[in-house]
Amino acid sequence: MMKKIGITGQNGFVGSHLYNTLGLQPEKFERIDFKRDFFEDPEKLDAFVKQCDVIVHLAAMNRHPDAEIIFSNNIDLVKKLTESLERTESKAHVLFSSSSQEEKDNLYGKSKKEGREILADWAKKSGGKFTGMVIPNVFGPFGKPNYNSFVATFCYKLTHGENPVIDNDGEVKLIYVAELVQEIIAQIEVSETKEMYEIPHTSINKVSEVLAKLENYKKLYFDNGEIPELNSGFDLNLFNTFRCYFDVKNHYPVKFTQHTDPRGAFVEVIRLGIGGQCSFSTTVPGITRGNHFHTRKIERFAVIKGKALIQLRKIDSDEVLNFELDGNEPAYVDMPIWYTHNIKNIGEEELYTIFWINEPFNPEDSDTYFVEV
Known part of the structure:
Protein backbone atom coordinates (compact mmCIF):
# COMPACT_ATOMS: atom_id res chain seq x y z
CA MET A 1 0.00 0.00 0.00
CA MET A 2 1.30 3.43 -1.00
CA LYS A 3 2.27 5.59 1.98
CA LYS A 4 2.07 9.38 1.87
CA ILE A 5 5.08 10.76 3.69
CA GLY A 6 5.82 14.33 4.77
CA ILE A 7 9.15 15.50 6.15
CA THR A 8 9.47 18.65 8.23
CA GLY A 9 12.91 20.03 7.46
CA GLN A 10 12.91 18.28 4.07
CA ASN A 11 15.55 20.68 2.74
CA GLY A 12 17.93 20.10 5.64
CA PHE A 13 20.86 17.68 5.77
CA VAL A 14 19.05 14.47 6.77
CA GLY A 15 15.71 15.64 5.36
CA SER A 16 17.03 16.11 1.82
CA HIS A 17 18.69 12.68 1.82
CA LEU A 18 15.48 11.04 3.09
CA TYR A 19 13.34 12.96 0.58
CA ASN A 20 15.58 12.03 -2.36
CA THR A 21 15.87 8.38 -1.31
CA LEU A 22 12.10 7.99 -0.96
CA GLY A 23 11.87 9.37 -4.50
CA LEU A 24 13.76 6.30 -5.75
CA GLN A 25 10.75 4.11 -4.82
CA PRO A 26 7.71 5.93 -6.27
CA GLU A 27 5.71 2.70 -6.28
CA LYS A 28 5.87 2.57 -2.45
CA PHE A 29 6.06 6.17 -1.26
CA GLU A 30 4.38 9.43 -2.22
CA ARG A 31 6.20 12.50 -0.91
CA ILE A 32 4.08 15.34 0.46
CA ASP A 33 6.07 18.54 0.11
CA PHE A 34 6.75 20.64 3.20
CA LYS A 35 7.88 24.28 3.34
CA ARG A 36 9.36 26.11 6.30
CA ASP A 37 6.62 28.75 6.38
CA PHE A 38 4.00 26.07 7.17
CA PHE A 39 4.97 26.41 10.84
CA GLU A 40 3.93 30.09 10.71
CA ASP A 41 0.55 29.42 9.09
CA PRO A 42 -1.78 26.96 10.93
CA GLU A 43 -3.98 26.50 7.85
CA LYS A 44 -1.03 25.46 5.69
CA LEU A 45 0.33 23.23 8.42
CA ASP A 46 -3.07 21.56 8.87
CA ALA A 47 -3.42 21.01 5.12
CA PHE A 48 0.01 19.33 5.11
CA VAL A 49 -0.78 17.13 8.14
CA LYS A 50 -4.13 16.01 6.71
CA GLN A 51 -2.41 14.58 3.63
CA CYS A 52 0.17 12.51 5.49
CA ASP A 53 0.09 8.86 6.55
CA VAL A 54 3.59 9.37 7.96
CA ILE A 55 5.28 12.53 9.25
CA VAL A 56 9.02 12.53 9.89
CA HIS A 57 9.75 15.53 12.13
CA LEU A 58 13.33 16.56 11.43
CA ALA A 59 13.01 20.37 11.56
CA ALA A 60 15.14 21.72 14.41
CA MET A 61 17.87 24.18 15.31
CA ASN A 62 21.23 22.56 16.10
CA ARG A 63 23.47 25.52 16.82
CA HIS A 64 23.07 29.12 17.99
CA PRO A 65 25.18 31.34 20.25
CA ASP A 66 22.25 31.50 22.67
CA ALA A 67 21.33 27.98 23.85
CA GLU A 68 17.99 29.27 25.20
CA ILE A 69 16.98 30.14 21.62
CA ILE A 70 17.80 26.58 20.49
CA PHE A 71 15.63 25.17 23.28
CA SER A 72 12.65 27.46 22.73
CA ASN A 73 12.77 27.08 18.93
CA ASN A 74 12.81 23.28 19.01
CA ILE A 75 10.05 22.99 21.61
CA ASP A 76 7.95 25.55 19.72
CA LEU A 77 8.17 23.50 16.50
CA VAL A 78 7.10 20.31 18.32
CA LYS A 79 4.17 22.10 19.96
CA LYS A 80 2.99 23.58 16.65
CA LEU A 81 3.11 20.16 14.99
CA THR A 82 1.31 18.54 17.93
CA GLU A 83 -1.41 21.19 17.90
CA SER A 84 -1.94 20.60 14.18
CA LEU A 85 -2.15 16.83 14.73
CA GLU A 86 -4.82 17.47 17.39
CA ARG A 87 -6.80 19.96 15.27
CA THR A 88 -6.91 17.60 12.29
CA GLU A 89 -7.51 14.51 14.46
CA SER A 90 -4.63 12.90 12.61
CA LYS A 91 -3.75 9.24 13.10
CA ALA A 92 -0.47 9.58 11.25
CA HIS A 93 2.65 7.67 12.23
CA VAL A 94 4.97 10.39 13.54
CA LEU A 95 8.72 9.77 13.63
CA PHE A 96 10.81 12.22 15.63
CA SER A 97 14.57 12.74 15.36
CA SER A 98 16.06 13.03 18.80
CA SER A 99 19.75 12.95 19.64
CA SER A 100 22.26 10.97 21.64
CA GLN A 101 22.77 14.27 23.50
CA GLU A 102 19.45 13.69 25.31
CA GLU A 103 21.25 12.64 28.48
CA LYS A 104 23.85 15.41 28.36
CA ASP A 105 23.51 18.55 30.40
CA ASN A 106 22.79 20.96 27.56
CA LEU A 107 19.68 22.74 26.31
CA TYR A 108 19.84 21.18 22.85
CA GLY A 109 19.66 17.68 24.33
CA LYS A 110 16.94 18.82 26.73
CA SER A 111 14.87 20.21 23.84
CA LYS A 112 15.12 16.89 22.03
CA LYS A 113 14.11 14.82 25.07
CA GLU A 114 11.16 17.04 25.93
CA GLY A 115 10.06 17.19 22.28
CA ARG A 116 10.08 13.40 22.10
CA GLU A 117 8.00 13.18 25.29
CA ILE A 118 5.42 15.70 24.00
CA LEU A 119 4.84 13.70 20.82
CA ALA A 120 4.75 10.40 22.73
CA ASP A 121 1.97 11.85 24.92
CA TRP A 122 0.05 12.94 21.81
CA ALA A 123 0.23 9.40 20.41
CA LYS A 124 -1.08 7.89 23.66
CA LYS A 125 -4.03 10.27 23.81
CA SER A 126 -4.94 10.22 20.10
CA GLY A 127 -4.32 6.62 19.16
CA GLY A 128 -1.65 7.64 16.67
CA LYS A 129 1.68 5.91 16.22
CA PHE A 130 4.96 7.40 17.36
CA THR A 131 8.63 6.49 16.94
CA GLY A 132 11.12 8.50 18.98
CA MET A 133 14.46 7.94 17.26
CA VAL A 134 17.58 8.66 19.31
CA ILE A 135 20.23 9.23 16.64
CA PRO A 136 24.04 9.16 16.97
CA ASN A 137 26.32 11.66 15.21
CA VAL A 138 25.49 11.76 11.51
CA PHE A 139 27.90 12.49 8.65
CA GLY A 140 27.59 12.43 4.89
CA PRO A 141 27.47 14.46 1.67
CA PHE A 142 26.12 18.02 1.64
CA GLY A 143 26.13 18.62 5.41
CA LYS A 144 26.81 22.21 6.45
CA PRO A 145 30.33 22.87 7.74
CA ASN A 146 30.46 24.33 11.26
CA TYR A 147 26.89 23.16 11.79
CA ASN A 148 25.94 19.55 11.02
CA SER A 149 29.12 17.60 11.73
CA PHE A 150 32.83 17.91 12.41
CA VAL A 151 33.29 15.70 9.31
CA ALA A 152 31.56 18.35 7.17
CA THR A 153 33.79 21.04 8.67
CA PHE A 154 36.99 19.06 8.04
CA CYS A 155 35.98 18.19 4.45
CA TYR A 156 35.12 21.78 3.61
CA LYS A 157 38.33 23.19 5.05
CA LEU A 158 40.58 20.64 3.36
CA THR A 159 39.02 21.35 -0.05
CA HIS A 160 39.01 25.13 0.37
CA GLY A 161 42.58 25.86 1.42
CA GLU A 162 42.02 25.89 5.18
CA ASN A 163 43.55 23.81 7.97
CA PRO A 164 41.18 21.87 10.24
CA VAL A 165 41.75 22.10 13.99
CA ILE A 166 40.76 19.42 16.51
CA ASP A 167 39.09 20.87 19.60
CA ASN A 168 38.53 17.58 21.43
CA ASP A 169 40.12 14.34 20.25
CA GLY A 170 37.56 11.96 21.69
CA GLU A 171 35.95 8.83 20.30
CA VAL A 172 32.76 9.56 18.34
CA LYS A 173 29.94 7.17 17.49
CA LEU A 174 28.94 7.81 13.90
CA ILE A 175 26.33 6.78 11.36
CA TYR A 176 26.45 7.58 7.62
CA VAL A 177 23.44 9.55 6.45
CA ALA A 178 22.41 6.88 3.91
CA GLU A 179 22.50 4.26 6.67
CA LEU A 180 20.34 6.50 8.85
CA VAL A 181 17.87 6.99 6.00
CA GLN A 182 17.52 3.22 5.63
CA GLU A 183 16.86 2.95 9.38
CA ILE A 184 14.12 5.59 9.11
CA ILE A 185 12.53 3.85 6.12
CA ALA A 186 12.64 0.55 8.01
CA GLN A 187 10.74 2.15 10.92
CA ILE A 188 8.20 3.62 8.50
CA GLU A 189 7.58 0.16 7.06
CA VAL A 190 7.37 -1.55 10.47
CA SER A 191 4.87 1.12 11.58
CA GLU A 192 5.01 0.37 15.31
CA THR A 193 5.02 2.69 18.31
CA LYS A 194 8.45 2.93 19.93
CA GLU A 195 8.64 5.83 22.34
CA MET A 196 12.43 5.55 22.46
CA TYR A 197 14.32 3.73 19.72
CA GLU A 198 18.09 4.09 19.86
CA ILE A 199 19.41 3.87 16.33
CA PRO A 200 22.71 1.99 16.47
CA HIS A 201 25.90 3.68 15.36
CA THR A 202 27.82 1.97 12.56
CA SER A 203 31.35 3.02 13.50
CA ILE A 204 33.41 4.45 16.37
CA ASN A 205 36.35 6.66 15.46
CA LYS A 206 38.69 9.06 17.16
CA VAL A 207 38.43 12.53 15.66
CA SER A 208 42.15 12.49 14.85
CA GLU A 209 41.76 9.18 12.96
CA VAL A 210 39.00 10.65 10.81
CA LEU A 211 41.10 13.74 10.08
CA ALA A 212 44.11 11.58 9.12
CA LYS A 213 42.00 9.69 6.57
CA LEU A 214 40.64 12.93 5.12
CA GLU A 215 44.11 14.47 4.89
CA ASN A 216 45.22 11.36 2.99
CA TYR A 217 42.24 11.77 0.62
CA LYS A 218 43.25 15.36 0.01
CA LYS A 219 46.86 14.44 -0.75
CA LEU A 220 46.08 11.49 -3.02
CA TYR A 221 42.76 12.40 -4.61
CA PHE A 222 42.11 16.13 -4.38
CA ASP A 223 45.69 17.10 -5.26
CA ASN A 224 46.66 14.21 -7.58
CA GLY A 225 43.48 12.43 -8.75
CA GLU A 226 44.46 9.06 -7.24
CA ILE A 227 41.66 6.90 -5.79
CA PRO A 228 42.85 5.91 -2.29
CA GLU A 229 42.69 2.44 -0.77
CA LEU A 230 39.29 2.00 0.87
CA ASN A 231 39.32 -0.92 3.28
CA SER A 232 35.85 -0.69 4.81
CA GLY A 233 32.34 0.57 4.27
CA PHE A 234 33.18 3.49 6.54
CA ASP A 235 36.16 4.40 4.34
CA LEU A 236 33.98 4.40 1.21
CA ASN A 237 31.30 6.51 2.90
CA LEU A 238 33.88 8.96 4.24
CA PHE A 239 35.56 9.22 0.82
CA ASN A 240 32.24 9.86 -0.95
CA THR A 241 31.46 12.49 1.67
CA PHE A 242 34.84 14.16 1.07
CA ARG A 243 34.28 14.21 -2.72
CA CYS A 244 31.06 16.18 -2.31
CA TYR A 245 32.82 19.22 -0.82
CA PHE A 246 34.82 20.01 -3.96
CA ASP A 247 34.06 23.21 -5.81
CA VAL A 248 33.02 21.02 -8.73
CA LYS A 249 32.49 23.94 -11.08
CA ASN A 250 36.12 25.02 -10.82
CA HIS A 251 37.86 21.72 -10.05
CA TYR A 252 36.98 19.98 -13.34
CA PRO A 253 37.99 19.12 -15.95
CA VAL A 254 41.41 17.96 -14.75
CA LYS A 255 43.97 17.69 -17.53
CA PHE A 256 46.15 14.62 -17.71
CA THR A 257 49.95 14.75 -17.89
CA GLN A 258 51.03 13.61 -21.35
CA HIS A 259 54.38 11.91 -21.91
CA THR A 260 55.30 12.30 -25.58
CA ASP A 261 58.13 10.97 -27.74
CA PRO A 262 58.52 10.19 -31.46
CA ARG A 263 56.23 7.15 -31.08
CA GLY A 264 53.31 9.25 -29.80
CA ALA A 265 51.94 9.93 -26.32
CA PHE A 266 51.42 8.00 -23.07
CA VAL A 267 48.78 9.12 -20.56
CA GLU A 268 48.07 7.58 -17.15
CA VAL A 269 44.26 7.63 -16.83
CA ILE A 270 43.82 6.58 -13.21
CA ARG A 271 45.96 5.44 -10.31
CA LEU A 272 44.12 3.67 -7.54
CA ILE A 304 41.15 10.69 -24.99
CA LYS A 305 39.98 11.47 -28.55
CA GLY A 306 37.39 13.83 -29.99
CA LYS A 307 35.36 16.59 -28.39
CA ALA A 308 32.86 16.03 -25.59
CA LEU A 309 30.42 17.95 -23.46
CA ILE A 310 30.07 16.46 -19.97
CA GLN A 311 27.12 17.76 -17.95
CA LEU A 312 26.40 17.35 -14.23
CA ARG A 313 23.40 18.38 -12.13
CA LYS A 314 22.75 17.65 -8.47
CA ILE A 315 19.36 15.98 -8.56
CA ASP A 316 17.60 18.49 -6.27
CA SER A 317 19.11 21.49 -8.07
CA ASP A 318 18.38 23.21 -11.39
CA GLU A 319 22.00 24.27 -11.96
CA VAL A 320 23.68 22.38 -14.82
CA LEU A 321 27.48 22.31 -14.85
CA ASN A 322 28.97 22.11 -18.36
CA PHE A 323 32.51 20.86 -19.07
CA GLU A 324 33.97 20.76 -22.58
CA LEU A 325 36.81 18.29 -23.06
CA ASP A 326 39.08 17.80 -26.07
CA GLY A 327 41.13 14.66 -26.74
CA ASN A 328 44.00 16.86 -27.94
CA GLU A 329 44.40 17.77 -24.27
CA PRO A 330 43.17 14.60 -22.51
CA ALA A 331 41.24 15.32 -19.32
CA TYR A 332 38.78 13.74 -16.90
CA VAL A 333 35.75 14.56 -14.81
CA ASP A 334 34.75 12.47 -11.78
CA MET A 335 31.07 12.07 -10.96
CA PRO A 336 29.99 13.06 -7.42
CA ILE A 337 27.26 10.86 -5.94
CA TRP A 338 23.69 12.19 -6.31
CA TYR A 339 24.72 14.15 -9.45
CA THR A 340 23.00 13.01 -12.65
CA HIS A 341 25.48 13.17 -15.53
CA ASN A 342 25.90 12.60 -19.24
CA ILE A 343 28.45 12.88 -22.03
CA LYS A 344 27.77 14.08 -25.59
CA ASN A 345 29.92 14.02 -28.69
CA ILE A 346 30.02 17.67 -29.84
CA GLY A 347 32.76 17.15 -32.42
CA GLU A 348 32.81 15.98 -36.02
CA GLU A 349 34.72 12.71 -35.44
CA GLU A 350 34.16 9.70 -33.21
CA LEU A 351 34.54 10.36 -29.50
CA TYR A 352 36.72 7.96 -27.48
CA THR A 353 36.03 7.85 -23.75
CA ILE A 354 37.48 5.66 -21.01
CA PHE A 355 35.17 4.93 -18.09
CA TRP A 356 36.31 3.66 -14.70
CA ILE A 357 33.95 2.72 -11.88
CA ASN A 358 34.87 1.28 -8.49
CA GLU A 359 32.62 -1.80 -8.64
CA PRO A 360 31.67 -4.16 -11.49
CA PHE A 361 28.17 -3.71 -12.88
CA ASN A 362 25.56 -5.85 -11.13
CA PRO A 363 22.11 -5.71 -12.79
CA GLU A 364 20.46 -6.77 -9.51
CA ASP A 365 22.06 -3.89 -7.59
CA SER A 366 23.15 -1.42 -10.25
CA ASP A 367 22.97 1.78 -8.15
CA THR A 368 22.04 3.51 -11.42
CA TYR A 369 18.99 5.80 -11.57
CA PHE A 370 18.01 7.40 -14.87
CA VAL A 371 17.23 11.12 -14.70
CA GLU A 372 17.79 13.66 -17.49
CA VAL A 373 20.45 16.24 -16.73
Missing part, protein backbone atom coordinates in the same frame (compact mmCIF):
# COMPACT_ATOMS: atom_id res chain seq x y z
CA GLY A 273 44.33 1.73 -4.33
CA ILE A 274 41.15 -0.20 -5.17
CA GLY A 275 39.98 -2.27 -8.14
CA GLY A 276 36.79 -1.84 -10.09
CA GLN A 277 35.84 -1.92 -13.73
CA CYS A 278 37.47 -0.05 -16.61
CA SER A 279 35.88 0.24 -20.04
CA PHE A 280 35.88 2.48 -23.08
CA SER A 281 33.31 3.65 -25.60
CA THR A 282 33.18 5.21 -29.01
CA THR A 283 30.39 7.66 -29.64
CA VAL A 284 29.34 9.07 -33.01
CA PRO A 285 28.77 12.83 -33.41
CA GLY A 286 25.61 14.23 -31.84
CA ILE A 287 24.94 11.24 -29.57
CA THR A 288 24.53 11.56 -25.78
CA ARG A 289 25.29 8.79 -23.27
CA GLY A 290 24.36 8.56 -19.60
CA ASN A 291 21.67 10.73 -17.98
CA HIS A 292 21.81 8.80 -14.71
CA PHE A 293 23.19 9.14 -11.20
CA HIS A 294 24.66 6.92 -8.49
CA THR A 295 24.28 7.01 -4.72
CA ARG A 296 27.49 5.18 -3.78
CA LYS A 297 29.64 4.50 -6.87
CA ILE A 298 32.84 6.37 -7.75
CA GLU A 299 33.12 7.03 -11.48
CA ARG A 300 35.58 8.75 -13.84
CA PHE A 301 35.00 9.85 -17.45
CA ALA A 302 38.29 10.35 -19.35
CA VAL A 303 38.17 11.79 -22.89
